[in-house]
Amino acid sequence: MSLDLLTPEFLIERDRNRCIDCQVCVRQCANEAHSFDAEEEKVVSKDEKCVACQRCVVMCPTHALSIRRFPLEFRENALWTGRTIKDIYKQAATGGILSTGMGNDKPYPIYWDHMLLNASQVTNPSIDPLREPMELKTFIGRKPEKLEFKEGKLITKLPPRMELDVPILFSAMSFGSISLNAHKSLARASQQEGTFWNTGEGGLHKDLYQYGGNTIVQVASGRFGVDPEYLNAGAAIEIKIGQGAKPGIGGHLPGEKVNWEVSETRMIPEGTDAISPAPHHDIYSIEDLHQLIFSLKEATNYKKPVGVKIAAVHNVAAIASGIARAGADFITIDGFRGGTGSAPLRTRDSVGIPIELALAAVDTRLRDEGIRGLVSIISASSIRNSSDVVKAIALGADAVYIGTAALISLGCHMCQKCNTGKCNWGIATQDPNLTKRLNPEIGAERAANLIRAWKHEIKEMLGGMGINALESLRGNRLMLRGVWLSDRDLNILGIKAAGE
Amino acid sequence: MKRVYAKEEYCVGCRVCEVHCIVAHSDYKNDIVKAFKKQNPRPLPRILVEENRPISFALQCRHCEDAPCTKACITGAMQKDPETGVVTNEESRCVGCWTCILACPYGAISRNEQGKKVASKCDLCSDLGYTPACVKNCPNNALVFEER
Numbered sequence: 161m162s163l164d165l166l167t168p169e170f171l172i173e174r175d176r177n178r179c180i181d182c183q184v185c186v187r188q189c190a191n192e193a194h195s196f197d198a199e200e201e202k203v204v205s206k207d208e209k210c211v212a213c214q215r216c217v218v219m220c221p222t223h224a225l226s227i228r229r230f231p232l233e234f235r236e237n238a239l240w241t242g243r244t245i246k247d248i249y250k251q252a253a254t255g256g257i258l259s260t261g262m263g264n265d266k267p268y269p270i271y272w273d274h275m276l277l278n279a280s281q282v283t284n285p286s287i288d289p290l291r292e293p294m295e296l297k298t299f300i301g302r303k304p305e306k307l308e309f310k311e312g313k314l315i316t317k318l319p320p321r322m323e324l325d326v327p328i329l330f331s332a333m334s335f336g337s338i339s340l341n342a343h344k345s346l347a348r349a350s351q352q353e354g355t356f357w358n359t360g361e362g363g364l365h366k367d368l369y370q371y372g373g374n375t376i377v378q379v380a381s382g383r384f385g386v387d388p389e390y391l392n393a394g395a396a397i398e399i400k401i402g403q404g405a406k407p408g409i410g411g412h413l414p415g416e417k418v419n420w421e422v423s424e425t426r427m428i429p430e431g432t433d434a435i436s437p438a439p440h441h442d443i444y445s446i447e448d449l450h451q452l453i454f455s456l457k458e459a460t461n462y463k464k465p466v467g468v469k470i471a472a473v474h475n476v477a478a479i480a481s482g483i484a485r486a487g488a489d490f491i492t493i494d495g496f497r498g499g500t501g502s503a504p505l506r507t508r509d510s511v512g513i514p515i516e517l518a519l520a521a522v523d524t525r526l527r528d529e530g531i532r533g534l535v536s537i538i539s540a541s542s543i544r545n546s547s548d549v550v551k552a553i554a555l556g557a558d559a560v561y562i563g564t565a566a567l568i569s570l571g572c573h574m575c576q577k578c579n580t581g582k583c584n585w586g587i588a589t590q591d592p593n594l595t596k597r598l599n600p601e602i603g604a605e606r607a608a609n610l611i612r613a614w615k616h617e618i619k620e621m622l623g624g625m626g627i628n629a630l631e632s633l634r635g636n637r638l639m640l641r642g643v644w645l646s647d648r649d650l651n652i653l654g655i656k657a658a659g660e
Numbered sequence: 661m662k663r664v665y666a667k668e669e670y671c672v673g674c675r676v677c678e679v680h681c682i683v684a685h686s687d688y689k690n691d692i693v694k695a696f697k698k699q700n701p702r703p704l705p706r707i708l709v710e711e712n713r714p715i716s717f718a719l720q721c722r723h724c725e726d727a728p729c730t731k732a733c734i735t736g737a738m739q740k741d742p743e744t745g746v747v748t749n750e751e752s753r754c755v756g757c758w759t760c761i762l763a764c765p766y767g768a769i770s771r772n773e774q775g776k777k778v779a780s781k782c783d784l785c786s787d788l789g790y791t792p793a794c795v796k797n798c799p800n801n802a803l804v805f806e807e808r
């Protein structure tokens with residue numbers, strides 16, 4: 161096939177009045193969209209190579225560049241959009257599965273934007289967080305059934321828990337899918353802000369054991385990087401059953417990304433594909449899960465909370481109930497908009513359910529069954545800002561994971577090309593030319609700043625509601641009202657309509 | 661004295677430092693476009709990025725304690741300021757014999773043959789009186805200006 165039917169997605173515009181032909185853009189684009197024409201003595205570009213990551217735009221010292229959508233109008237219609245047509249061209253050219261990075265970008269409803277928060281007026285005073293103490297402390301883990309005191313002292317032995325200064329954690333992203341510098345940034349930011357980051361399924365690099373107190377170590381179906389030292393290094397263990405971006409399927413880290421550091425951390429030979437099977441081959445029932453949970457607790461002397469992460473799928477509430485009964489200390493629910501380093505496009509865009517509905521359904525179910533106290537719920541996916549966090553907490557989450565937002569704080573520009581390994585921002589890549597672009601000192605500061613900024617905003621919103629401790633908002637769905645929602649949606653979310 | 665130090669592990673080889681060095685030594689210190697498009701000849705960058713990918717780092721004069729270039733200089737153009745420690749070449753006195761280039765153990769001096777031959781080197785942005793332009797503009801903090 162000599163003729164490629166694909167047309168460029170983006171247009172690179174270079175303002176010739178500003179461009180000084182310094183070639184900074186040439187050196188920065190890993191997709192080789194810019195080059196220097198020595199004969200003409202000027203920088204030129206190839207639109208078809210551009211993925212709109214904006215690296216060159218940001219780096220250009222004279223702001224001479226802008227990237228636009230390529231102004232090509234397909235003869236498209238509501239059914240056959242440009243994107244659907246292009247997908248067919250791609251598959252007709254390759255015969256392969258379409259793969260992509262980042263989360264579901266289809267225009268499904270975003271329930272966060274259909275829920276509004278309450279505020280105090282007249283009948284109950286609001287609180288000014290700058291003048292009065294405001295408590296965001298959050299504990300993740302099993303709650304004791306009752307507390308017993310003797311002579312004013314607590315005598316109940318508390319189950320192992322994670323203590324967070326903010327109800328926000330960095331979600332699981334493996335070393336391999338993202339760079340070591342990205343891990344370093346998140347680990348340092350967690351330590352600084354009193355929260356936790358999650359290793360993902362790729363093990364913990366030896367340089368990061370020092371952040372163990374702020375680390376959640378993951379155990380996934382590939383069991384990469386799992387040994388006694390690893391399990392004991394973290395503050396908690398998370399068993400990964402599924403991921404919101406690709407429920408029901410495993411993972412595949414191509415051999416090119418398995419350099420010696422990734423290989424050492426994952427404990428697999430250098431250059432080999434790291435394949436995570438779709439299921440855990442030792443888990444086919446809740447009873448099997450129970451066994452793994454307790455094997456891990458045994459291996460860590462019952463000192464660490466052990467959680468289970470699942471993707472939000474149709475019967476998520478029943479599954480969560482099983483997980484709580486199987487002895488998990490926390491359940492992570494990852495909605496269908498959760499990010500990924502690589503997923504088959506069709507799975508990413510069409511499998512799973514929205515986190516808002518899943519979260520409400522799980523919280524309701526566990527309450528109805530009287531087992532909500534057995535577990536903490538961490539809500540993952542599509543948290544974009546602090547008001548999303550507040551809404552998630554009001555819906556019933558104990559805390560939220562942020563992944564995509566965290567990467568954006570590190571410089572990610574959402575080009576959705578994480579799967580190519582050419583991340584121009586040094587995040588989703590193992591290419592040493594690119595990974596050094598993320599200076600972990602800067603990364604840690606930016607990620608920590610984001611958490612701090614959200615912390616202030618959360619306090620502000622709580623104060624507005626007249627609440628001075630996050631605990632009073634947890635599962636307090638009276639603080640939410642729905643707009644543009646059907647009765648069925650309102651019912652599942654367990655909230656009233658605005659005006660009610 | 662405060663010197664510019666490179667952190668090679670974070671240098672991304674973009675050469676933005678070179679661009680800003682040129683601007684800082686042009687007549688248009690606040691206008692990159694004019695510095696490049698109007699000034700002819702264009703000043704040379706006094707910082708040079710050395711690279712053998714993935715390794716890269718930006719090198720400029722170390723402003724050595726014993727500054728061999730100053731001792732080698734046949735006209736006394738190359739001087740180390742006894743107070744600030746900054747080594748500068750007084751270009752009007754420089755005859756372009758390149759003896760300093762031979763003497764510099766770091767290869768930090770380059771030939772400027774655009775007009776009158778002069779040795780061109782980092783002056784720590786002395787006349788700007790603040791953080792050197794390369795350090796200020798490095799996008800990844802791969803250059804630091806500090807006392808060590």
Ligand code: SF4
Pocket residue numbers: 174178179180181182183184185186203219220221222223224225
């Ligand atoms: S970085 Fe900007 S000024 Fe430099 S060559 Fe590219 S477009 Fe031109």
Ligand code: SF4
Pocket residue numbers: 172188189190191192193194209210211212213214215216217227584
């Ligand atoms: S891919 Fe990124 S760096 Fe390359 S031209 Fe496009 S926006 Fe610029």
Ligand code: SF4
Pocket residue numbers: 670671672673674675676677678709716717718797798799800801802803
């Ligand atoms: S500006 Fe910084 S990162 Fe870029 S080449 Fe210079 S020292 Fe390296």
Ligand code: SF4
Pocket residue numbers: 720721722723724727728729730747763764765766767768769781
């Ligand atoms: S030019 Fe070379 S010899 Fe002279 S002070 Fe700088 S580094 Fe030292």
